[in-house]
Amino acid sequence: MKFEHCIRCTICVENCPVFRVNPDFPGPKQAGPDAQRFRSEKDKTVDHWVMLCSQCKRCDMACPSGVEPAEIILRAQQRYGIEHPRTAAHLLFANNYYLSQLGSLTAPLANRFAAAGIGKKILQRMGITTYIPFPEFSFRTMKKKPKPAGKGRKKVAFFYGCFINFYRPDIGAGIIRLLESLNIDVVLPPQWCCGLPALGNGNLALARYFAGKNVDSLSDYVDAGYDIIYSCTSCGLCLLNDYQGIMDIPRAKKIAENTYDLHEYILRLIIEKNIRPEFRDVSRSVAYHIPCHLRAMKIGYPAADLMKMIPGLECHILDDACCGLSGSYGFKKTNETTAVQLGKRAVSLIRKTGASSIVSDCGSCRMQLGGLSGMDAFDPAEIICESLAIDVKRKNTKNREGRKIARPLPSV
Amino acid sequence: MSLVEYDVIIIGAGVAGLTAGTLLAERGKKVALVTAGEPTVCLSTGCIDLCSGADNPEEAIDALPAQHPFHLVTRQQIHQAVDDFKRKMAGAGLAYVGQTSRNRLVLSAIGTFKTTCLIPESMQASPQSEEGKIHVVTFACLKDFYPGYIISRLKNASFSTYDAGISTTMGIASLFEDENFLESFLLWVEKQNIREDKIAFPAVLGLESSAAIREKIEYRMERPVFEIPTIPPSMPGRRLFNCLKDSFHRAGGVIYWDWQATGAEKSGRLIEAVITESHGRPNSLNAQAFILATGSFVGGGLRADHSKIIENIFDLPVYTPGKREEWFEQDYFSLNHPIGRAGIVVDGSFRAVESRWDNLYVCGNILAHIEVLKNGCGHGFALATARAAAESLLEAGR
Numbered sequence: 001m002k003f004e005h006c007i008r009c010t011i012c013v014e015n016c017p018v019f020r021v022n023p024d025f026p027g028p029k030q031a032g033p034d035a036q037r038f039r040s041e042k043d044k045t046v047d048h049w050v051m052l053c054s055q056c057k058r059c060d061m062a063c064p065s066g067v068e069p070a071e072i073i074l075r076a077q078q079r080y081g082i083e084h085p086r087t088a089a090h091l092l093f094a095n096n097y098y099l100s101q102l103g104s105l106t107a108p109l110a111n112r113f114a115a116a117g118i119g120k121k122i123l124q125r126m127g128i129t130t131y132i133p134f135p136e137f138s139f140r141t142m143k144k145k146p147k148p149a150g151k152g153r154k155k156v157a158f159f160y161g162c163f164i165n166f167y168r169p170d171i172g173a174g175i176i177r178l179l180e181s182l183n184i185d186v187v188l189p190p191q192w193c194c195g196l197p198a199l200g201n202g203n204l205a206l207a208r209y210f211a212g213k214n215v216d217s218l219s220d221y222v223d224a225g226y227d228i229i230y231s232c233t234s235c236g237l238c239l240l241n242d243y244q245g246i247m248d249i250p251r252a253k254k255i256a257e258n259t260y261d262l263h264e265y266i267l268r269l270i271i272e273k274n275i276r277p278e279f280r281d282v283s284r285s286v287a288y289h290i291p292c293h294l295r296a297m298k299i300g301y302p303a304a305d306l307m308k309m310i311p312g313l314e315c316h317i318l319d320d321a322c323c324g325l326s327g328s329y330g331f332k333k334t335n336e337t338t339a340v341q342l343g344k345r346a347v348s349l350i351r352k353t354g355a356s357s358i359v360s361d362c363g364s365c366r367m368q369l370g371g372l373s374g375m376d377a378f379d380p381a382e383i384i385c386e387s388l389a390i391d392v393k394r395k396n397t398k399n400r401e402g403r404k405i406a407r408p409l410p411s412v
Numbered sequence: 413m414s415l416v417e418y419d420v421i422i423i424g425a426g427v428a429g430l431t432a433g434t435l436l437a438e439r440g441k442k443v444a445l446v447t448a449g450e451p452t453v454c455l456s457t458g459c460i461d462l463c464s465g466a467d468n469p470e471e472a473i474d475a476l477p478a479q480h481p482f483h484l485v486t487r488q489q490i491h492q493a494v495d496d497f498k499r500k501m502a503g504a505g506l507a508y509v510g511q512t513s514r515n516r517l518v519l520s521a522i523g524t525f526k527t528t529c530l531i532p533e534s535m536q537a538s539p540q541s542e543e544g545k546i547h548v549v550t551f552a553c554l555k556d557f558y559p560g561y562i563i564s565r566l567k568n569a570s571f572s573t574y575d576a577g578i579s580t581t582m583g584i585a586s587l588f589e590d591e592n593f594l595e596s597f598l599l600w601v602e603k604q605n606i607r608e609d610k611i612a613f614p615a616v617l618g619l620e621s622s623a624a625i626r627e628k629i630e631y632r633m634e635r636p637v638f639e640i641p642t643i644p645p646s647m648p649g650r651r652l653f654n655c656l657k658d659s660f661h662r663a664g665g666v667i668y669w670d671w672q673a674t675g676a677e678k679s680g681r682l683i684e685a686v687i688t689e690s691h692g693r694p695n696s697l698n699a700q701a702f703i704l705a706t707g708s709f710v711g712g713g714l715r716a717d718h719s720k721i722i723e724n725i726f727d728l729p730v731y732t733p734g735k736r737e738e739w740f741e742q743d744y745f746s747l748n749h750p751i752g753r754a755g756i757v758v759d760g761s762f763r764a765v766e767s768r769w770d771n772l773y774v775c776g777n778i779l780a781h782i783e784v785l786k787n788g789c790g791h792g793f794a795l796a797t798a799r800a801a802a803e804s805l806l807e808a809g810r
Contacts, residue, residue, distance in 0.1 A: 010645040011450045013582055020586045023578050061669040064449035064712060240691050256692030298671050298688065298695060300444070317661065320654075 003033035003072055005065045012059035012069050017322040018052060021341040025052040028059035031076070032069030039076065044083050050076040052335070054326035055200055056292040057237075074199070074246060081202020089127040093328035094201035097193030097210070100137065100166040107139035129336040132325075132371030135167040135363075138395065142172050145188040152185035153274065156265070157221040159214075159239065161232035162193050163363030174385045174392035175231055175262060181390055182266065182275045187226065190217045194235040197328055199242060207242075211249045214239075219251050228259040231381060233294040233361045234327060236261055240297070261294075263302035263361075263380060270309075279387045283312040286383065287355035289346065289369055290319035291362035292326075303361060303380035310387045316353035321346040323360075325368035339368070347373045359383060418444045420805065421686060421699040423673050423725060424713070426451035427791045428776025429705035430656040431497070431798035437663035439806060444697060445665055446686065448672035451653065452711050456791065457641035458615075458648025459518055460497070460508065460530035462490075464788025468513050469529050476787060481779045484760055485796045493799040494530065494792070504655040505623055507533040516540065521557055521614065521642050523565030529792055532648050534617065534626055537610050537636035542566050547608040548640075549601060553579035556642050557614040572604050581616055581645045588618040588625050598632050606633070615639040615647045622651060652791075668697070673725045681770045686725065701771040701805050704728075704756075705798065706778055713778040714754060721754050726772060728764045731757050731780035747786040755780035761808070762801035771808075775801035 012028040013019055019027040026035075031050055039045070050073050059069040081090070092099060103110040113119035114134040123130055142165045156179060164172040179186045192214055195207035218228055230236040239259055243252035260268070269275045288304055307315045324342025329335050347369060350358060358377040360366050370377035385392050422433040425447035437443045463482070465472035470490075473482050490512060498508050510516060510530040517525040519538045531538070539546060548559040548571040559571040574597060576584050587593045601611075611633055618625040630637045641648055660667070677685040677696060685696040704725065706713030714730065715722050716739075721730045733739060733750035740749050757765050757780045762773045775797040777784065784790050 009455055010582075011454050013580075014454065014645050014650055015450070019582060023583055027580075027582075062450040064451065066448070066672070244691050253691070259692060295669055298668060298690065300666055300668055 002065075002067050003036040006033035006067045007065055008034075009064065011062050011064060012067075015058045015062040017056060017058065017324065017342050018054055018338055022052060022338045025049055028053070028069035028073065032059070032072040033067055035076070036072050045076065045080050047076060047080065048084075050080055051202070052338075053077070054322070054324075054329040054335070054338075056322045056326055057296040058292060058322065061296055071245070077202050078199070078204040078246070081204070086202060087127050087332075089328075089332045090201040090203075092126065092128070093331065094198040094203040094206055096197045096328065097162060100162055103137040104139060104141050104166050107137040111136050124333065127333040128331050129333050129339075131336060131340055132368060135163075135367055138167055138169050140169055141165045142169050142188055144190060145186075146190065147187060152180070152183045154184045154269070155187070155224075155226045156184055156229045157187050157189045157218060157226040159191055159194075159218070159228055159230045159235060159259075160188065161230065161235040161363075162197075163232055168363065168379075168395060170393055170395040171231075171379050171382060174390065175381050177390050177392070178381060178385050178388065179229075181388060182269065182277060187221070189221050194238040195247065196234055196238040196242070199238070199246070200327055200329065204246070208247050208249065211238075211243050211247050211252075215243065215249050215251050215255055218255055222254055222258045226258075227265065228255065229262050229265055230259065231262040231361065231379070232363060233261070233291045233297065234364075237293040237296055261297065261299060261302055263306050263384075264299050266384075267302045267305055277388055279310045280389060281312040282310050282383060282387045284357065285314040285316070285353070285355045286357050286359045286378070287316045287318055287350040287353045288380070289321075289323065289350065289358055289360040289365055290317065291360055291365050292322050294361055295319055303359075303384075306384055307359075307380060310383070313383070313387070314355075315359070316355055318346075318349055318353070321349050323365040323368040325364045327364050330368065340372070343368050343372045350375070418442050418697065418699040420444075420701050420703065421446060421697055422703045422705060423447075423686065424451065424705035424707060424711070424776070425657070425667065426453050426705060426707055426711060426776060426794065427652075427656065428707075428794035428798040429703070430660045431493070431795055432703050432705060432775060432802040433665045434500070434656075434660045434663045435496075435799060435802045436805070437660065437665045443663075443665045444668060444699070445660065446668045446671040446673055446688070446697065448712055449670065452707060453656070453791065454649045454653045455644040455646055456649040456652070457518070457526070457528075457646060458532050458652045459526070459528040459535070459641070460494075460510075460792045460795065461527075461788045461790040462494075462512060462515075462529035462792030464515060464527040464529075467515055469515055469792070470513055472515075472787075473789075477781070479781045480783075480787070481758065481781060481797065482789060482793060484758070484762070485800045489800050489803070490796045493795040496799070497795050498530070500659045501652075501655055504658055506651055506655045507623070509533055509536050519544075519546075519562070519612070519638075519640055521561065521640050523562040527788060532639075532651070534615070534622060534639040534648065535641070537638035538612075538640070539566075539610070543568065544610070545569070545608040546610045546612045547571065547604075547606045548612045549574060549604075550614060551576050551579070551584055551616070554581070554584065554614065554616075555579060556581055556645075557640075562612075562640075568608065570608065572606075574600055581614070581642060581647065584616040585619050585647050588616065589621055594625060594628065598629065601629070602632065610636045610638060613637065613639055614642050616642075617647075619647065619651065620654075622647070671695075676726055678769075681768050683726065683769050683772050701773070701809070703801055703805065704772060704774045704778065705776040705794075708755065708777045708784075711777060716754075723756060723778070726767075726769065728756050728772075728774070729766045731755055747783075752783040752785060753781050755782065757781075761804045762797070763804075773801040773805050
């Protein structure tokens with residue numbers, strides 16, 4: 001932590017989406033480096049407002065002095081989480097992985113519960129907001145596939161993440177077919193939640209538990225010559241940064257050195273002339289909402305580079321606005337107003353482009369922006385599959401993600 | 413070897429970097445820009461100082477010392493740079509006013525006047541003397557703005573205070589974006605019985621829709637409204653940065669955020685790639701040519717140790733004003749600290765002299781002998797040298 005490097009220029013504050021709309025949050029400068037000077041190992045933490053930070057990392061990106069306020073706040077959140085009783089919502093979301101396993105097993109029931117009036121009331125009682133519909137659990141999750149099928153020119157292990165696994169395995173299947181069509185062998189290694197939800201809800205121990213298991217599993221694949229691929233940018237950021245950083249997991253560096261964003265990987269193969277996919281016309285105008293965590297990855301916007309190769313596709317890149325949901329952050333009652341205000345702003349920027357649909361790498365960005373706008377929201381991989389004529393049996397999400405919001409939005 | 417090869421990589425996201433990048437992208441180059449964080453332009457007043465030594469900035473430039481790098485830019489390039497800037501900003505909804513042949517004054521937050529050349533339209537009505545009859549509207553508990561300073565210096569000024577319920581510049585600026593807030597504010601301000609000719613605000617009148625917000629207040633109050641730049645967070649500086657960034661994006665440029673260049677891959681007389689630190693694989697970006705626009709000490713382009721001044725990325729030779737004990741004047745507020753002359757010396761092609769890199773161009777505040785504070789040549793100098801460096805790069809590529 002480099003809080004002493006802060007020159008108090010307030011550039012981080014100007015970039016903080018939460019500070020912009022929630023006066024209860026003192027902003028990354030005060031919550032980060034300023035407060036850090038007063039945090040003592042001996043005293044119990046009192047800075048409850050650190051939990052209002054959504055960990056979008058925009059302050060880390062913007063800081064010209066390399067301070068990383070979000071990282072300082074993240075550590076303060078972990079300490080706050082240990083020293084104070086956690087709310088039901090925090091406990092639930094930290095354990096989202098187990099909850100989702102249960103949800104998927106009982107998908108027809110769980111979905112009906114989440115959509116029904118009584119279910120919503122119970123969720124609200126627990127401090128969980130229902131302004132956008134809860135994502136629908138998928139009964140069929142990703143099947144484990146630890147051994148390769150064929151003899152492709154490359155071997156990859158796909159870290160698909162919880163969103164694809166529990167809610168949208170159809171996108172996962174599409175990505176596998178996409179990679180296979182490029183003559184790449186895909187395996188689905190044993191894997192668990194990346195740990196980010198636990199970290200975001202102040203449970204470092206649980207996050208480390210998940211991370212340790214993932215590293216054990218993935219490490220074997222790296223040793224066997226596999227590259228690791230992720231498609232969820234938040235899982236990716238967690239694998240690459242947090243495992244080595246705050247979680248301090250042994251062998252995390254080896255994982256980071258061999259882990260790629262899906263589109264970064266495909267782009268690399270194209271540039272190295274290993275593959276030459278024939279992109280077909282996709283005549284459409286899309287707004288590409290860059291997830292905050294992709295921005296934080298320092299690899300540019302590889303999916304945008306790929307989409308530029310698709311004839312007929314008009315792609316508007318939007319990287320200034322956070323969608324406001326930030327994983328489980330916006331699902332908490334205390335953050336609802338913040339999340340809705342930020343989401344509406346992001347949607348208004350999307351509408352200005354005149355695009356017909358939204359594209360974003362992050363499942364929770366798509367959930368928020370699709371839910372608030374009623375527009376279709378796609379994973380970039382879905383667009384690329386379409387262009388390469390790879391058949392994806394898209395889960396019918398129209399009636400949920402795109403339906404009219406039943407309850408009026410909180411006025412902002 | 414990196415993933416993607418660009419025609420040009422710009423290092424630094426300030427006025428110089430974004431301007432050079434936009435120009436090159438518009439001329440068909442594949443351009444990427446890398447930056448350690450957001451630039452010092454966000455902290456600035458948003459005003460474009462060209463040269464403040466005389467009433468006419470062009471004459472002031474002519475009168476600068478012979479080694480001042482402003483002499484490497486032609487008059488025509490300055491005009492083109494300024495016209496281009498004004499056109500782009502107007503297109504982005506952030507109109508600037510002023511001409512290269514005339515300086516003007518802007519009222520500061522402590523009641524003094526700052527000399528500058530181009531100003532955002534939101535400061536156009538700023539009084540040009542202490543006689544100006546103005547009414548300052550400020551906000552309860554706003555920590556960064558004290559109208560008392562202005563009232564004590566301007567004879568015909570008064571003020572009133574509105575309670576917005578929030579006490580930060582950023583918070584109030586984003587409230588103004590909300591129509592309901594603006595309406596209730598207008599109802600309040602109409603009741604204030606303001607008699608002065610003009611109404612002044614600290615620069616908090618919105619972020620994205622600042623022009624529309626100001627026009628609405630002017631329409632309802634039937635008199636000119638202007639903003640007074642504040643200490644950071646500075647909304648006029650932020651608006652300027654956002655618009656420069658948008659025009660770079662629109663021209664097709666790509667920005668790599670939090671990408672602090674820490675070194676370079678070199679071969680013969682060429683820079684091949686810039687490198688950054690990474691948690692995983694080595695992270696580098698290749699290009700045919702590079703523009704260094706990292707600014708001076710505050711911007712992060714230069715750093716000093718006990719005996720010398722160092723350029724952070726390519727270790728270019730740096731002009732150093734004597735020994736360390738000679739870098740500073742005794743008077744802290746003096747504008748003559750020799751350290752203001754430190755920087756990179758370039759030739760007419762904007763390449764560093766005594767350096768062996770054929771494809772590295774340097775522009776903006778990192779150049780030697782500028783003395784920004786003394787000569788009042790901030791963003792205007794950045795605009796002009798960015799254009800000149802980009803044109804030199806294009807010329808070499810022909």
